[in-house]
Amino acid sequence: MSSLVEIRDLRVDFPTPSGFNAAVRGISFGMGREKLGIVGESGSGKSVTGRALMRLLPSAARVRAQALRFDGVDVLAASERQMRGLRGGRIGLIMQDPKYSLNPVMTVGRQIAEAWLAHNKGGQREAREAALTLLEQVKIRDPRRVLDSYPHEISGGMGQRVMIAMMLAPNPDLLIADEPTSALDASVQAEILKLIEDLVSARGMGLMLISHDLPLVSRFCDRVVVMYSGQVMEELPARDLHRAQHAYTRGLLDCMPSLSVRRDRLPTLTRDPAWLEPR
Amino acid sequence: MSETSTRAWLLSDTPGSRAQARWGRRYQLWLAFRRNWLAVAGLAIVLLMLAMALAAPLLATQDPGVQNLANRLAPPSAAHWLGTDELGRDTWSRLVHGGRVTLGMVVAVVILVAPLGLVVGCVAGYAGGLWDRVLMRVTDVFLAFPRLILALAFVAAMKPGVESAVIAIALTAWPPYARLARAETLTIRNTDYIAAVRMTGASPWRIIWKHVAPMCLPSLTVRVTLDMSSIILTAAGLGFLGLGAQPPIPEWGTMIATARRFILEQWWVPVIPGIAIFLASLAFNLLGDGLRDVLDPKQR
Amino acid sequence: MIEVENLNVHFGANHVVHDVSFRVAAGETFGLVGESGSGKSTVLRTIAGLNAGWDGGMAVAGTPLGQKRDRAFFKRVQMVFQDPYGSLHPRQTVDRILSEPLEVHGIPDAEARITRALEEVALPRTARFRYPHQLSGGQRQRVAIARALIADPSVLLLDEPTSALDVSVQAEVLNLLADLRQARQLTCILVSHNLAVIAHLCERLAVMQGGRIVEVLTEGQLRAGEAVHPHTRDLIALSHALEG
Numbered sequence: 001m002s003s004l005v006e007i008r009d010l011r012v013d014f015p016t017p018s019g020f021n022a023a024v025r026g027i028s029f030g031m032g033r034e035k036l037g038i039v040g041e042s043g044s045g046k047s048v049t050g051r052a053l054m055r056l057l058p059s060a061a062r063v064r065a066q067a068l069r070f071d072g073v074d075v076l077a078a079s080e081r082q083m084r085g086l087r088g089g090r091i092g093l094i095m096q097d098p099k100y101s102l103n104p105v106m107t108v109g110r111q112i113a114e115a116w117l118a119h120n121k122g123g124q125r126e127a128r129e130a131a132l133t134l135l136e137q138v139k140i141r142d143p144r145r146v147l148d149s150y151p152h153e154i155s156g157g158m159g160q161r162v163m164i165a166m167m168l169a170p171n172p173d174l175l176i177a178d179e180p181t182s183a184l185d186a187s188v189q190a191e192i193l194k195l196i197e198d199l200v201s202a203r204g205m206g207l208m209l210i211s212h213d214l215p216l217v218s219r220f221c222d223r224v225v226v227m228y229s230g231q232v233m234e235e236l237p238a239r240d241l242h243r244a245q246h247a248y249t250r251g252l253l254d255c256m257p258s259l260s261v262r263r264d265r266l267p268t269l270t271r272d273p274a275w276l277e278p279r
Numbered sequence: 280m281s282e283t284s285t286r287a288w289l290l291s292d293t294p295g296s297r298a299q300a301r302w303g304r305r306y307q308l309w310l311a312f313r314r315n316w317l318a319v320a321g322l323a324i325v326l327l328m329l330a331m332a333l334a335a336p337l338l339a340t341q342d343p344g345v346q347n348l349a350n351r352l353a354p355p356s357a358a359h360w361l362g363t364d365e366l367g368r369d370t371w372s373r374l375v376h377g378g379r380v381t382l383g384m385v386v387a388v389v390i391l392v393a394p395l396g397l398v399v400g401c402v403a404g405y406a407g408g409l410w411d412r413v414l415m416r417v418t419d420v421f422l423a424f425p426r427l428i429l430a431l432a433f434v435a436a437m438k439p440g441v442e443s444a445v446i447a448i449a450l451t452a453w454p455p456y457a458r459l460a461r462a463e464t465l466t467i468r469n470t471d472y473i474a475a476v477r478m479t480g481a482s483p484w485r486i487i488w489k490h491v492a493p494m495c496l497p498s499l500t501v502r503v504t505l506d507m508s509s510i511i512l513t514a515a516g517l518g519f520l521g522l523g524a525q526p527p528i529p530e531w532g533t534m535i536a537t538a539r540r541f542i543l544e545q546w547w548v549p550v551i552p553g554i555a556i557f558l559a560s561l562a563f564n565l566l567g568d569g570l571r572d573v574l575d576p577k578q579r
Numbered sequence: 580m581i582e583v584e585n586l587n588v589h590f591g592a593n594h595v596v597h598d599v600s601f602r603v604a605a606g607e608t609f610g611l612v613g614e615s616g617s618g619k620s621t622v623l624r625t626i627a628g629l630n631a632g633w634d635g636g637m638a639v640a641g642t643p644l645g646q647k648r649d650r651a652f653f654k655r656v657q658m659v660f661q662d663p664y665g666s667l668h669p670r671q672t673v674d675r676i677l678s679e680p681l682e683v684h685g686i687p688d689a690e691a692r693i694t695r696a697l698e699e700v701a702l703p704r705t706a707r708f709r710y711p712h713q714l715s716g717g718q719r720q721r722v723a724i725a726r727a728l729i730a731d732p733s734v735l736l737l738d739e740p741t742s743a744l745d746v747s748v749q750a751e752v753l754n755l756l757a758d759l760r761q762a763r764q765l766t767c768i769l770v771s772h773n774l775a776v777i778a779h780l781c782e783r784l785a786v787m788q789g790g791r792i793v794e795v796l797t798e799g800q801l802r803a804g805e806a807v808h809p810h811t812r813d814l815i816a817l818s819h820a821l822e823g
Contacts, residue, residue, distance in 0.1 A: 018290075041745040042716065156615075185614040186772065186817045212745060215821055255750035257779035259818045262802060265754055266779070269747035292713060293705035300672045300708040471666035474629050475726065479680040480653030489679075493670055 004174055004206045005031045005053065008067040012048050012230075015060050023048045023061075025230035026278065033173070035200060035207040037217035037238065040227035041252075046210045049227075050176045053208075054087050071173060089119045092167030094196075096179040098159030102151040108135075109147035112166050119170030134165040139195060157188035164196065174206040182211070193220045214241070214252050226252075228275055248275055311573045318569020324562035332378035339372035343529045352545040361551050364538055370551055377529035377552065382559070384445050384514045384523075384530075385507055391449040393503050396456020397495060401487045403457070404464025415461065422454040427516060434522040441530075444523040448513050452506065459502055463495040497574035504567030508560030515556050531556050580605040580766040581626070581734065584636035588621050588790075596621050596633075597790045605733075608760065608767040610777035610784030612814070618790035619770045620661075623736050626768070627658045639734060654684055657727035661739035663719035667711040673697075673722050674707050680730045696725040700755060717748035721755070728759065735760070737769045741776060753779060774818040778802060786811045 008028045013020035024045040029036075040046045051057050052068065055075055068075045070086060078086070087093070095101045103111055112134055113127035120130070128147070135143035138161040151159060160180060167175060177196060181189035197220050200207040211217045218224055218241040226234045226249050234246040244250055251269035288299065289306040312318060331338060340360070347367035355362045361370040403414035421429070430447035437443040467473060468491065476490050515532025517523035524530035526537065531552040538549040581603040588596035596618045603609040611619040625633050628648040637644040639656055660666035667676060677696055681689045697707060700721040711719055720740065727735060740756065741749040757780060760767055771777050777784050778801050785792045786808065794808040806812050 041747060186821065187614065187813065190817060190820070214746075219821070252746060255747050256822075257750075257753065257773075257775040258822055259775045259778050259802065259815070260822065263779075265757070266750035268750050268754065292709070294672075294708040296708060297672060297674055300674075300710065304710065471660045471662060472668045474624075475658070475660060475666050475723070476668070476679065477629065478627060478653055478656075478658050478727075479683045479730075480648075480650040481679070481683045485683070490668060 003030050003069075004033055004071055005208070006067050006069040007049070007053070008065060010049065010052060010065040010068055011063070012045070012052055012057065013062040014058075015062075020062060022230055024052070027227070027230070027232045029225055029232065029235060031206055031208065031223075033204055033206045034223065035197070035209065035221040037209045037211065037221035037224040038227060039211055039214050039217050039224055039252075041212060043229070044227040045230040046227050047178050050093075050178055050208060050210050054091055054093060054176065055083050056087070056093075088115065088167070088172075089170045090172050091174045091176060092170075092172040094160070094163050094167055094175065094177040094180045097183045098151070098156060098163050099183075101163060102159060104151050107148050107150055108154070108162050112147075112162070112169055115166045116169040130169065131165070134168055135162070137168065137199065138162070138165045140165075156184050157192060160184065160188075160192050161195065164192075164199070168199065168203075171203070172205060174208065175200060176208045176210065178210045179212070180209070181216075182213075189216075196220070214249070215256075231275075231279060233275065247272060308573050312569055315569045315572060317565050318572070321562045321565025321567075321569060324558060325566055328378060328559055328562070329382060331375050332382045335375040335379050338375045339369075341369040341372045343368060343373040343376040344527050345369075352541060352548060354545070354547060362545075362547050364534070364548055365541065370534075370548065373529035373534060374531075374552060374555055377531045377534060378555070380441060380524050380528060380530040381511060381514060381518075381532070381556075384441060384448070385510050387445045388448045388452060388510050388514075389503055389507070391445070392453045393456060393499060395449075396453045397460050397492055397499060399453070399457040400460025400462075401464050401492050401495060404461040405468050405483065405487050405491055411461075414457070418454045418457045421451065422458070424451065426451040427513060430513060430517060431520070431522060434517060439522045439525060441524045441528070444514060444517045447517070448510060451513075452510060455506075456499060456502065459498060460492075460495045463498055464491055467491050467494050497570075501567055501571040501574055504563055504570055507563035507567070511556060511560050511563070580607070580640055581609075581768065582636070582638045583622070583626065586622065586625065586633060586635035586637065588618070588625050588630060588633045590632065595790050596625070598635075599787075599790075599792050601785055601792065601795065603766055603768060605766050606764050607783065608769060608781045610781035611768065611770045611787060612772065612774060612777050612784055613787035614772060614814075616789075617787040619787045620738055621790075622787075623658070623738050623768060623770050627656065627736055628652065650684065654730055655732055656734040656736065657730070657732040658736040658738065659720070659723050659727050659740045662743050663716050663723055664711075664743070666723050667719055669711055672708050672710055673702075673714075676711075676722060677726055677729055680726060684730050686730060692729060696729045699728070699759070700725045715748075716744050717751060720744060720748075720752055724752075724755065724759070728763070731763075733764070733766060735765045735767045737767060739771055740769070742771065742773065749776075756780065774801070774814055775822070786814065 007030065009026050010024055011026050012024040013022050027049065038046045038049060048057065052063050053070060053075060057063060063076065065076060070091065073082065073086065109128060109131050112131035116127045116130045132143055132147060135146055140146050140158065140161055146154060146158065180196065181192050184192065196207065209217055209221055218238040221238045224236055224238050224241060225232055226246065228248050233248045234244060236244060244253065254267045255269055257266060289303050291299065291303060294300040294303055345368060349367065350363055351365055351367040353359055353363040359369050359371065361374060364370055364373065399414050399418065403411045429451045433447040433450060434443050473486065473490060476486055514523060518530045518532025519536035521536065524533050526533065534552040535549045541548045584600050586596055586599040587594065599622055601609065611622060613619045621630065624630050626637060631646060674693060677693045678689050681692060686692065693707065697704065702718060702721050706714065706718060714722065741752050744752060753776065759765065769777060769780055778798055781798060783795065783797050784801065786794045788810045794806060794811045796806060804815060806815055
């Protein structure tokens with residue numbers, strides 16, 4: 001598989017009053033045009049990894065890597081101009097809550113059109129047409145009405161569809177979805193992920209799905225990378241998740257309450273200090 | 280306790296008492312504040328000026344009221360460090376004594392204004408409804424007048440002097456604090472932590488006083504510090520117009536007012552108190568900016 | 580223990596809860612489940628006295644509830660909020676947060692009670708004088724639980740107590756809640772969007788949609804898939820699908 005993303009020994013540190021705090025401690029993985037899930041609990045460094053790839057971390061953060069490449073482009077050495085071409089151009093980012101990532105005083109149509117214009121040549125009318133097509137592609141039932149709505153007039157699930165449409169406008173090669181459905185109801189969650197999955201497959205993009213929800217990720221991805229405390233614990237095909245070897249992955253799967261099985265007490269995760277050792 | 284162990288005690292992640300936790304937090308704020316050298320400079324100047332005002336009798340080389348008409352409008356010299364004014368009084372001595380009056384007025388205004396604004400704003404914001412409407416309309420009435428004009432009218436109605444100037448400035452200065460405190464309270468009162476306090480069964484007064492007001496204090500402190508300079512200027516302005524401190528009391532604004540005729544020939548006479556006002560205003564502004572960076576809850 | 584009769588809640592012109600009625604027996608844990616906007620949290624907050632603008636009848640331990648709640652009510656009924664980051668006062672230490680209910684109710688022996696409360700929720704002694712920002716999400720939720728229980732209430736209202744937590748921490752907090760409920764004979768109402776969490780803790784549950792209760796089930800019926808209402812069946816199917 002041709003390598004779309006190559007990460008080798010990525011380390012990210014954030015400054016604190018008492019020295020640097022390691023958020024990512026030497027992780028390596030690669031991905032092609034596939035669906036990769038990055039799973040971990042809060043503080044595992046999963047979001048930081050996605051952001052490091054887009055160079056979206058605050059300037060105070062210290063990012064080092066033997067290699068951090070997107071389709072051959074060295075992200076750490078690239079110029080700001082090159083990065084602007086990547087961000088929102090070849091890499092799209094979908095964040096958790098559409099409420100905060102859409103501009104509240106601009107209609108949905110304008111925002112998608114802007115995104116399209118930033119990376120395509122054409123006039124206002126073509127941009128609007130493109131926005132309409134995109135809204136149709138993200139399966140919004142009444143795209144003409146939504147086009148002229150403001151973000152507060154649409155529901156959370158609809159907002160997330162609009163975000164996806166915006167990210168698809170420049171025809172990216174990779175979509176990074178950072179907890180794209182955590183703010184949504186379970187029923188909407190499934191629809192949105194199905195939509196992302198379909199679009200990614202149809203357009204032959206890569207998908208990096210960052211989430212805390214192990215079963216969810218395994219349902220929608222080909223491969224899963226499990227992170228803990230800034231390191232990769234385990235990397236495995238999603239369908240083999242129930243055969244996971246690592247105690248951390250097992251622990252995460254076991255400690256969830258289940259609707260089908262009744263248990264008086266939930267097994268809790270015992271954090272082995274050995275997991276923290278550099279690997 | 281040695282210095283390093285004090286530092287460790289303050290920075291401890293696991294404080295052993297309320298006091299340690301509180302001082303630890305303050306120390307963290309101080310560490311953040313210390314990084315901004317302009318703010319530290321502002322703080323140093325403010326402290327220096329306050330110390331000068333407090334120690335005025337010790338620092339003054341002469342009685343600020345003693346006239347010597349033979350030696351009027353003298354330039355700075357060894358005998359009179361900053362020269363003399365139109366009545367031959369020593370400018371340096373008048374400046375340090377004037378600091379007492381001017382800075383004293385500022386402090387008095389703040390002591391009157393900040394608690395008033397805080398209470399009005401918090402009560403209006405937390406109680407809402409009729410309370411809010413009545414209190415805010417009163418605030419609006421005061422806010423609608425130009426500050427200096429209202430102060431002028433008030434002082435003119437009373438007898439000019441330091442006390443009426445303080446009351447006049449206080450009267451015009453509190454509405455912005457009430458507005459600010461209300462705005463903060465409106466966001467705070469809908470938070471879960473206030474809902475949790477309501478669930479303890481605490482009375483509204485207790486909630487406002489112990490839980491809401493402390494959250495409004497940081498932004499109010501910043502605003503007060505930034506406002507200090509304009510209070511100084513208003514006080515000086517009233518003095519300049521003859522409605523503040525009355526001669527022979529030394530006050531910076533009055534000093535400029537009485538010496539303004541000499542701006543061309545003996546320029547140092549009005550300029551020196553002007554520099555004092557400028558320095559004090561600048562220092563308070565720098566301090567306020569620094570405090571905002573440290574205390575602003577939106578940035579932490 | 581808790582009776583709710585034809586509860587209606589209005590936010591301005593919005594009618595958000597329609598004719599909700601249910602009863603919770605003493606010592607029972609009752610679940611309210613539904614998607615966002617179903618009105619489940621509104622029902623809970625209205626019982627807690629945090630919402631005005633309701634009509635209908637509510638009673639706790641036989642005492643009818645009015646629009647204004649007295650101190651005795653707050654001694655009997657306590658609540659744990661969803662977001663442990665937002666429900667603790669950011670400028671108060673754990674010690675201060677825990678002593679507040681004791682001061683309000685004039686309960687003596689604060690020192691011993693705070694120590695015991697921290698032990699009960701398995702927080703280390705060193706956490707006592709920390710500020711919320713120095714604690715992890717799970718620890719904060721433990722503080723919130725300790726605060727709710729420190730004045731010995733008999734009713735505990737839980738508003739999505741684990742949905743902001745990681746699953747491993749969720750397991751710990753759910754175990755803790757189960758233990759405390761048993762040890763203190765608490766009557767609980769648990770609001771959650773997660774059917775598995777509801778099934779884990781509750782004996783009975785009501786499914787809400789659009790501000791109405793559409794179905795009331797026992798835990799056994801829920802697990803056996805004996806739901807009748809299509810919305811409940813949808814929720815169950817989704818939950819099973821996500822469990823994989």
